[in-house]
Amino acid sequence: MKKILVTGSTGQIGSELIVRLRELYGRDNVVGSARKGKDEDFAAGPFETMDVQDAGRLAELVDKYQIDTIINNAAMLSAVGEQNPQALWAVNMGGLYNVLEVAREKNLKVFIPSSIAAFGPGTPLEQTPQDTIQRPSTIYGVSKVAGELLCDYYFKRFGVDTRGVRYPGIISYKTLPGGGTTDYAVHIYFDAIKQGRYTSFIDKGTFMDMMYMPDAVECVIDLMETDPSKLKHRNAFNVSAMSIDPEMLAAEIRQHIPEFVLDYEVDPVRQAIAESWPNSLDTSAAKEEWGFEPKFDLAAMTVDMIKGIKHESDL
Numbered sequence: 554m555k556k557i558l559v560t561g562s563t564g565q566i567g568s569e570l571i572v573r574l575r576e577l578y579g580r581d582n583v584v585g586s587a588r589k590g591k592d593e594d595f596a597a598g599p600f601e602t603m604d605v606q607d608a609g610r611l612a613e614l615v616d617k618y619q620i621d622t623i624i625n626n627a628a629m630l631s632a633v634g635e636q637n638p639q640a641l642w643a644v645n646m647g648g649l650y651n652v653l654e655v656a657r658e659k660n661l662k663v664f665i666p667s668s669i670a671a672f673g674p675g676t677p678l679e680q681t682p683q684d685t686i687q688r689p690s691t692i693y694g695v696s697k698v699a700g701e702l703l704c705d706y707y708f709k710r711f712g713v714d715t716r717g718v719r720y721p722g723i724i725s726y727k728t729l730p731g732g733g734t735t736d737y738a739v740h741i742y743f744d745a746i747k748q749g750r751y752t753s754f755i756d757k758g759t760f761m762d763m764m765y766m767p768d769a770v771e772c773v774i775d776l777m778e779t780d781p782s783k784l785k786h787r788n789a790f791n792v793s794a795m796s797i798d799p800e801m802l803a804a805e806i807r808q809h810i811p812e813f814v815l816d817y818e819v820d821p822v823r824q825a826i827a828e829s830w831p832n833s834l835d836t837s838a839a840k841e842e843w844g845f846e847p848k849f850d851l852a853a854m855t856v857d858m859i860k861g862i863k864h865e866s867d868l
């Protein structure tokens with residue numbers, strides 16, 4: 554990776570990934586892009602407005618900056634996707650197709666995030682294997698499975714260097730996630746610090762995989778920098794740092810805020826999505842093929858989240 558274009562760079566993952574990429578590859582070698590946004594938000598480096606559904610604009614930016622790698626973070630998430638499945642398909646699949654086509658034409662490398670949403674009913678719930686049944690019940694999940702297959706197809710058929718991970722819920726404090734099912738695990742920290750209580754839309758006992766943002770960012774770099782001869786899989790690798798439910802999160806938060814109160818108002822739509830996803834993933838393929846090793850467990854993440862939110866909010 555020498556000249557990188559990040560789509561969706563104002564989003565939860567994109568906005569932190571771009572900072573790390575600029576540290577490693579040089580400020581002017583990492584171009585941020587999003588449908589909306591202003592240069593001032595990204596004073597640290599080049600930024601362009603671009604909708605991934607616009608293939609012409611995408612190709613123009615690739616030429617303008619002589620891009621060799623696209624990291625395609627532009628996507629709608631699971632819960633918001635159920636409100637408008639047509640829009641999700643247009644953005645997630647239309648955008649992916651445009652990225653793969655420009656990569657084929659101009660010989661680019663591509664990182665595409667998949668998700669635990671690529672699994673569904675029928676998938677083994679515990680220690681979900683790398684290669685297993687993938688029959689998701691959300692439009693987001695359908696787009697992720699179709700995306701994994703399309704990326705593998707472009708690799709085998711056209712030799713496009715496509716790679717990806719199946720992200721679990723990503724926990725962070727700099728940019729909030731928008732419209733996901735795992736978002737409760739971010740909101741709980743903000744409300745614990747600011748109000749001392751949180752009402753969860755996901756029920757107790759509902760386990761999902763999660764990972765702290767610094768580990769999610771390093772995944773992209775580690776996987777993309779791996780010698781291709783080491784990769785047996787490509788799209789996409791199971792990754793996770795912890796399997797947790799709201800009660801486990803609350804207990805860890807109470808180590809720092811003993812009076813924290815957690816109650817529940819379960820949202821049936823997001824609860825059904827959560828129940829259709831794995832409880833815990835087997836990440837051994839990522840460990841073996843490209844050395845995946847997350848640094849943050851629940852305790853270390855909670856210390857850093859609380860410190861970060863207090864610092865950002867001047868508390």
Ligand code: AKB
Binds near residue numbers: 734
């Ligand atoms: C969501 O909840 O939709 C995302 C995801 C797990 O892909 N955070």
